[in-house]
Amino acid sequence: MTRIPAVRVELGERSYDVLAGEGAADALLDHVASTDAGRIAVVAAGNVFDIHGEAVIAGLDRRGKRSTVHRLPPGEQGKSLPVVGGIIDEILSEDFERRDLVLGLGGGAATDVAGFVASLLLRGVRWVVLPTSLLGQVDAAVGGKTGVNVRRGKNLVGTFHQPRAVGCDTGFLATLPAREFRAGMAEVVKTAWIGDPSLFEALERDPPKDASHPRLPETIRRCIAVKADIVSQDEREAGRRASLNFGHTLGHAIETESGMSYLHGECVSLGMVAALHISVETGRCEASLLERLLALLEDLGLPVRDPSLDTDAILARTRADKKRREGGDRYQLTRGLGFVSVARDLPAGAPRAAIEFLRR
Numbered sequence: 148m149t150r151i152p153a154v155r156v157e158l159g160e161r162s163y164d165v166l167a168g169e170g171a172a173d174a175l176l177d178h179v180a181s182t183d184a185g186r187i188a189v190v191a192a193g194n195v196f197d198i199h200g201e202a203v204i205a206g207l208d209r210r211g212k213r214s215t216v217h218r219l220p221p222g223e224q225g226k227s228l229p230v231v232g233g234i235i236d237e238i239l240s241e242d243f244e245r246r247d248l249v250l251g252l253g254g255g256a257a258t259d260v261a262g263f264v265a266s267l268l269l270r271g272v273r274w275v276v277l278p279t280s281l282l283g284q285v286d287a288a289v290g291g292k293t294g295v296n297v298r299r300g301k302n303l304v305g306t307f308h309q310p311r312a313v314g315c316d317t318g319f320l321a322t323l324p325a326r327e328f329r330a331g332m333a334e335v336v337k338t339a340w341i342g343d344p345s346l347f348e349a350l351e352r353d354p355p356k357d358a359s360h361p362r363l364p365e366t367i368r369r370c371i372a373v374k375a376d377i378v379s380q381d382e383r384e385a386g387r388r389a390s391l392n393f394g395h396t397l398g399h400a401i402e403t404e405s406g407m408s409y410l411h412g413e414c415v416s417l418g419m420v421a422a423l424h425i426s427v428e429t430g431r432c433e434a435s436l437l438e439r440l441l442a443l444l445e446d447l448g449l450p451v452r453d454p455s456l457d458t459d460a461i462l463a464r465t466r467a468d469k470k471r472r473e474g475g476d477r478y479q480l481t482r483g484l485g486f487v488s489v490a491r492d493l494p495a496g497a498p499r500a501a502i503e504f505l506r507r
């Protein structure tokens with residue numbers, strides 16, 4: 148058995164381990180081998196399967212587990228109801244049984260689909276995850292949110308379905324495109340800001356800029372620990388889990404408005420700068436913290452300004468997003484490192500001023 152450090156997500160009888168570090172994939176497969184699953188349906192991003200799939204299938208073979216492979220189109224293209232329907236038909240045509248397991252392999256998009264498929268198959272079967280992107284390892288694969296995009300918007304259809312185990316193998320990250328790595332670092336910065344101020348300070352001193360950084364595994368584990376703690380307290384986002392949306396209100400609006408030109412993490416970078424700007428302007432937070440955030444994001448090669456942003460279009464987009472949710476304004480603001488909470492008394496012009504700040 149491979150010994151890998153684990154972070155526990157405490158959810159009563161649905162608790163599970165997130166194994167993280169070099170070799171976590173083997174440890175996850177050991178977990179799979181310990182179950183009574185007769186067969187493993189591997190739901191994988193096709194382009195990731197081309198690189199890492201054979202090793203995973205061979206690992207299952209060695210452990211005496213039969214598998215079938217179900218390939219997804221890369222990225223967001225795979226996150227659709229028609230694709231999910233096709234995958235479910237494929238899996239069921241291979242006599243999948245209730246005790247069998249779904250294994251998700253790929254970035255956050257693929258693992259969102261794999262979990263969604265598992266939650267629907269035979270009214271819900273067990274699933275495990277091997278996230279292969281940085282964003283997937285620190286965010287998407289932990290916490291049990293699954294889903295797909297529909298015409299009306301991203302992630303509007305989905306389920307809560309916790310995995311039985313997660314294996315965040317840093318070995319996968321060596322093949323992740325550099326831009327995807329940087330985008331993942333935006334979620335690392337976000338997570339550190341929300342729940343681990345000393346991690347934020349460590350990032351300021353010596354931030355991982357690629358997968359070879361010696362403290363990357365520890366950085367990933369600390370992010371998982373923050374997310375696990377939040378999910379344990381608020382699995383279904385009734386309260387504290389919403390703090391994970393720090394930087395996401397304007398970030399999402401920028402992402403939708405920009406079409407395909409920005410990655411999600413790049414928009415979170417811009418969105419966090421905007422959230423800090425609002426926090427400073429409304430007297431919640433010291434201006435020096437905005438300077439520190441800007442310096443770190445720039446050091447990581449993430450966007451912190453964009454003169455081409457369309458302020459009116461972005462504001463209209465946040466209002467459209469807000470209408471879909473119940474309750475008041477959903478801006479997550481901050482009083483400083485380690486303190487993020489929803490703002491209830493936002494002056495009307497504050498979001499506009501924040502976008503103007505990004506356009507500087």
Ligand SMILES: NC(=O)c1ccc[n+]([C@@H]2O[C@H](COP(=O)([O-])OP(=O)(O)OC[C@H]3O[C@@H](n4cnc5c(N)ncnc54)[C@H](O)[C@@H]3O)[C@@H](O)[C@H]2O)c1
Pocket residue numbers: 192194195198221222223226253254255256257259279280281282283286287288289290291292293302319320321322323324327411
């Ligand atoms: N469920 C949640 O709680 C949650 C949280 C955050 C984000 N998400 C979702 O995650 C998705 C974003 O995830 P992402 O940033 O991983 O993007 P992604 O899944 O689209 O991956 C980006 C690209 O990198 C490829 N890739 C992934 N790992 C690779 C590797 N090791 N080597 C080579 N290529 C690799 C992917 O196939 C894809 O082409 C979004 O759909 C978002 O909605 C979900």
Ligand SMILES: [Zn+2]
Pocket residue numbers: 334395411415
């Ligand atoms: Zn995000």
